[in-house]
Amino acid sequence: MKRVSLLLVALTVQAEETVRLPAPCAAVHWPSNEVMRALGFETQPSGGAATWIYAHAYRTRDWNQVWRQIRRPAETRVGVLGYVAGLRPRFAELTLHDVNVNWRTGEQHCDVRLAVDYNGYRRGFFTEGPERFRSTGELERKILELIRLQVWANGFLEEEQESRPSWPQP
Numbered sequence: 001m002k003r004v005s006l007l008l009v010a011l012t013v014q015a016e017e018t019v020r021l022p023a024p025c026a027a028v029h030w031p032s033n034e035v036m037r038a039l040g041f042e043t044q045p046s047g048g049a050a051t052w053i054y055a056h057a058y059r060t061r062d063w064n065q066v067w068r069q070i071r072r073p074a075e076t077r078v079g080v081l082g083y084v085a086g087l088r089p090r091f092a093e094l095t096l097h098d099v100n101v102n103w104r105t106g107e108q109h110c111d112v113r114l115a116v117d118y119n120g121y122r123r124g125f126f127t128e129g130p131e132r133f134r135s136t137g138e139l140e141r142k143i144l145e146l147i148r149l150q151v152w153a154n155g156f157l158e159e160e161q162e163s164r165p166s167w168p169q170p
Contacts, residue, residue: 016115017140019148023156025050025096025110031150032094032112035143038062041092054092066142074118074133082124087133090119092143112147114140 021028033043033052040063041054056063067073076084095113100106118133151157 016113017137017144018111018113019144020099021110021112021148021151021157022107023110023151024108025098027154027156028096028110028112028147028151031154031156032096032147035146035150036092036094039066039143039146044091050097051093051095054094056089056092066139066146069142070138072136073116073139074120074135076120076122076133078122078124078127080125082122082127084133085121085123087118087120089116089139090132091117093117112144114144116140 036043036052036054038060040056040058040060042057044053044055046053073089074087076087078084093113093115095111097111097113099109099111101109116135116139118135119130120133122129122131148157
């Protein structure tokens with residue numbers, strides 16, 4: 001019985017995606033919170049100062065655009081005669097971690113980690129009922145890209161402006 005429960009816990013482990021931004025985490029916190037709110041996530045009480053727990057509370061236009069671009073957000077194999085209905089993120093955990101690159105100059109980078117927990121209703125030949133699903137990481141990568149772009153739009157990533165292609169002037 002213990003082996004079966006350990007196997008179930010191992011299957012529902014969240015896939016974490018990470019992006020490193022060349023800015024301190026203090027500059028990344030508010031833009032990341034803006035992105036999560038724009039996607040319909042609400043902040044939930046959490047214990048740490050560097051980790052925020054979000055619950056997906058409502059659908060927004062931004063959420064619908066992002067969700068349409070995701071081909072397979074979670075592993076939902078149900079077999080031949082089955083389907084999954086109502087697949088949606090339940091909780092998202094966003095963690096910001098400062099990394100000191102150079103102690104002399106005080107240069108810091110911010111590691112942004114995002115893990116999403118999915119739930120839905122599985123109906124199959126042998127199983128039926130609500131269930132949690134393991135993430136494929138596609139949604140996490142898309143949200144982290146939106147956070148990176150929001151931090152860049154707020155002016156905290158200077159080298160991004162140099163690497164962007166310049167449009168030809170008329």
